[in-house]
Amino acid sequence: VRRLEVKNVNIGVIGASKATKEELAxxxxxxxxxxxxxxxxxxxxxxxxxxxxxxxxxxxGGIAVGILPGNSLEDANRYLRVAIATGxxxxxxxxxxxxxxxxxxIGGGYGTLSEIATAMRLGVxxxxxxxxxxxxxxxxxxxxxxxxxxxxxxxxEIARVRPASRDA
Amino acid sequence: VRRLEVKNVNIGVIGASKATKEELAxxxxxxxxxxxxxxxxxxxxxxxxxxxxxxxxxxxGGIAVGILPGNSLEDANRYLRVAIATGxxxxxxxxxxxxxxxxxxIGGGYGTLSEIATAMRLGVxxxxxxxxxxxxxxxxxxxxxxxxxxxxxxxxEIARVRPASRDA
Amino acid sequence: VRRLEVKNVNIGVIGASKATKEELAxxxxxxxxxxxxxxxxxxxxxxxxxxxxxxxxxxxGGIAVGILPGNSLEDANRYLRVAIATGxxxxxxxxxxxxxxxxxxIGGGYGTLSEIATAMRLGVxxxxxxxxxxxxxxxxxxxxxxxxxxxxxxxxEIARVRPASRDA
Amino acid sequence: VRRLEVKNVNIGVIGASKATKEELAxxxxxxxxxxxxxxxxxxxxxxxxxxxxxxxxxxxGGIAVGILPGNSLEDANRYLRVAIATGxxxxxxxxxxxxxxxxxxIGGGYGTLSEIATAMRLGVxxxxxxxxxxxxxxxxxxxxxxxxxxxxxxxxEIARVRPASRDA
Numbered sequence: 093v094r095r096l097e098v099k100n101v102n103i104g105v106i107g108a109s110k111a112t113k114e115e116l117a118x119x120x121x122x123x124x125x126x127x128x129x130x131x132x133x134x135x136x137x138x139x140x141x142x143x144x145x146x147x148x149x150x151x152x153g154g155i156a157v158g159i160l161p162g163n164s165l166e167d168a169n170r171y172l173r174v175a176i177a178t179g180x181x182x183x184x185x186x187x188x189x190x191x192x193x194x195x196x197x198i199g200g201g202y203g204t205l206s207e208i209a210t211a212m213r214l215g216v217x218x219x220x221x222x223x224x225x226x227x228x229x230x231x232x233x234x235x236x237x238x239x240x241x242x243x244x245x246x247x248x249e250i251a252r253v254r255p256a257s258r259d260a
Numbered sequence: 261v262r263r264l265e266v267k268n269v270n271i272g273v274i275g276a277s278k279a280t281k282e283e284l285a286x287x288x289x290x291x292x293x294x295x296x297x298x299x300x301x302x303x304x305x306x307x308x309x310x311x312x313x314x315x316x317x318x319x320x321g322g323i324a325v326g327i328l329p330g331n332s333l334e335d336a337n338r339y340l341r342v343a344i345a346t347g348x349x350x351x352x353x354x355x356x357x358x359x360x361x362x363x364x365x366i367g368g369g370y371g372t373l374s375e376i377a378t379a380m381r382l383g384v385x386x387x388x389x390x391x392x393x394x395x396x397x398x399x400x401x402x403x404x405x406x407x408x409x410x411x412x413x414x415x416x417e418i419a420r421v422r423p424a425s426r427d428a
Numbered sequence: 429v430r431r432l433e434v435k436n437v438n439i440g441v442i443g444a445s446k447a448t449k450e451e452l453a454x455x456x457x458x459x460x461x462x463x464x465x466x467x468x469x470x471x472x473x474x475x476x477x478x479x480x481x482x483x484x485x486x487x488x489g490g491i492a493v494g495i496l497p498g499n500s501l502e503d504a505n506r507y508l509r510v511a512i513a514t515g516x517x518x519x520x521x522x523x524x525x526x527x528x529x530x531x532x533x534i535g536g537g538y539g540t541l542s543e544i545a546t547a548m549r550l551g552v553x554x555x556x557x558x559x560x561x562x563x564x565x566x567x568x569x570x571x572x573x574x575x576x577x578x579x580x581x582x583x584x585e586i587a588r589v590r591p592a593s594r595d596a
Numbered sequence: 597v598r599r600l601e602v603k604n605v606n607i608g609v610i611g612a613s614k615a616t617k618e619e620l621a622x623x624x625x626x627x628x629x630x631x632x633x634x635x636x637x638x639x640x641x642x643x644x645x646x647x648x649x650x651x652x653x654x655x656x657g658g659i660a661v662g663i664l665p666g667n668s669l670e671d672a673n674r675y676l677r678v679a680i681a682t683g684x685x686x687x688x689x690x691x692x693x694x695x696x697x698x699x700x701x702i703g704g705g706y707g708t709l710s711e712i713a714t715a716m717r718l719g720v721x722x723x724x725x726x727x728x729x730x731x732x733x734x735x736x737x738x739x740x741x742x743x744x745x746x747x748x749x750x751x752x753e754i755a756r757v758r759p760a761s762r763d764a
Contacts, residue, residue: 176695180517200397206374210350270501359513516690542717564704
């Protein structure tokens with residue numbers, strides 16, 4: 093994974109609190125690689141894929157941020173460096189999407205699908221690992237990846253050029 | 261369509277502001293039938309499917325409520341009896357889902373997909389007309405319908421029994 | 429109270445669920461007068477001042493809309509014609525403010541103070557009955573009133589000219 | 597200022613983007629002291645008091661988090677280590693309040709008043725520096741301080757014992 097020259101770029105990891113072993117292993121590796129790129133990892137702050145990704149980032153000395161659905165920071169997983177309590181339930185998914193230069197989606201939960209759809213709507217690129225395939229009037233814009241490395245490579249390449257990236 | 265005995269039940273219509281003629285014709289008819297059932301129609305308040313459904317409801321003397329994404333009530337379509345400005349962008353989709361006993365989804369825009377996904381996540385039944393098909397780890401729970409009458413029949417049957425319905 | 433010529437104008441009533449008898453009596457009268465003006469009454473949907481105002485509107489055949497903080501429509505008071513479940517807690521106060529041409533504040537709860545402050549910030553005029561007085565760097569812009577009739581008169585006069593009013 | 601033994605505690609700084617020189621100087625010092633305590637500084641992410649506090653934290657090697665009202669991270673001030681785009685306007689104030697163990701309010705803008713009121717409503721302690729005084733049915737619970745050191749001392753003491761603090 094190439095290193096970002098710009099600082100303070102957010103890359104999101106979206107996925108469910110109930111996940112398979114394969115999804116969790118992918119999430120840890122994705123978290124590690126995002127941290128190595130120099131990006132800040134943003135996730136939903138709970139367990140499962142969110143916790144695994146935050147753990148990967150923490151193990152590499154990176155910063156993992158959790159945007160929680162509830163009112164209490166006590167719901168936060170232990171690997172977050174920063175936890176934010178929105179008290180807005182599923183509406184917090186929109187905040188995650190808006191805050192990231194790109195997203196890596198892991199697994200096929202309904203919450204993940206709502207985040208993918210919101211990202212498509214708002215033009216935030218999504219890289220998909222073992223995630224939803226959708227068919228409607230509008231096209232499925234998810235970029236598919238097979239390995240964690242491929243996914244993060246793509247997410248970082250996009251983050252390098254998107255205007256949402258801040259050079260701080 | 262059977263008439264609801266309970267009062268003040270919300271049934272949602274979700275769909276994009278850019279829609280085909282077929283989708284718009286369906287939306288007008290769905291709006292009419294929801295109004296005839298005695299339910300309040302809740303939608304996103306803008307144009308396209310939202311406006312067509314609100315128009316159908318208004319033509320039958322029903323109440324159409326629009327939950328707008330922006331800060332200004334001036335974005336509201338002209339058929340709404342009540343317009344609410346959330347200023348929360350796409351996060352307003354979650355409010356529409358939470359406020360309804362059941363939802364009719366028309367067409368295949370990304371915003372509609374995010375609402376379907378949020379509804380699946382929160383357990384709000386969705387009846388689909390010409391809308392997304394999705395495949396992931398979790399099942400596609402959208403109940404398919406072919407005609408406006410079939411869709412509203414199903415939406416009203418569900419609204420009749422769901423606890424979200426208030427008997428006012 | 430003069431009647432609004434424009435249709436579908438929202439006037440808000442903000443106040444706490446715990447209220448004194450005097451506040452509740454004022455709220456019923458304010459609700460009645462708002463309904464008589466032809467405006468739609470928007471409130472927080474719960475008990476106390478919110479319920480009293482909705483009751484007043486309902487008794488005059490008007491429409492009362494409740495923007496609820498929680499996820500369930502079952503929290504709605506019985507006088508609402510339309511209930512919306514935001515699931516956003518106190519953040520729903522901002523939605524009430526943004527949706528109204530003017531607001532009548534009754535009583536001195538903390539939630540009411542946050543709504544007054546948000547209204548000042550966003551430029552939505554507030555008429556105050558027995559409510560907070562504030563002193564800071566910025567001025568206290570609340571227009572004071574003593575009777576329900578004086579308060580609604582002022583709220584309707586403002587609603588008549590503010591651009592948020594929609595002519596539907 | 598005593599150092600927090602627990603990790604990952606958020607202390608908020610609330611204040612306007614338009615501020616006096618005195619308020620800005622206080623904000624820089626408050627930011628420095630919060631960083632020295634080991635707490636994470638959470639603010640609204642824009643200019644004025646928010647930027648000054650973030651600058652103070654950054655100068656001490658601390659982490660400043662900005663919860664932005666808009667959709668774009670480009671609005672973020674340059675001293676934030678983490679920026680979050682809520683796209684929810686003034687409703688983002690509620691997120692700041694919910695995420696913090698205690699808050700330091702500097703100056704008298706309307707947005708600050710809405711945050712103070714929301715904090716009172718939700719039971720989050722507020723330490724006030726040159727900020728609003730309010731009088732209503734409910735008491736003014738703001739703890740007054742005169743110097744930055746006094747304010748942060750109190751904020752840290754509270755953060756030490758409040759359950760919102762996470763021991764990560």
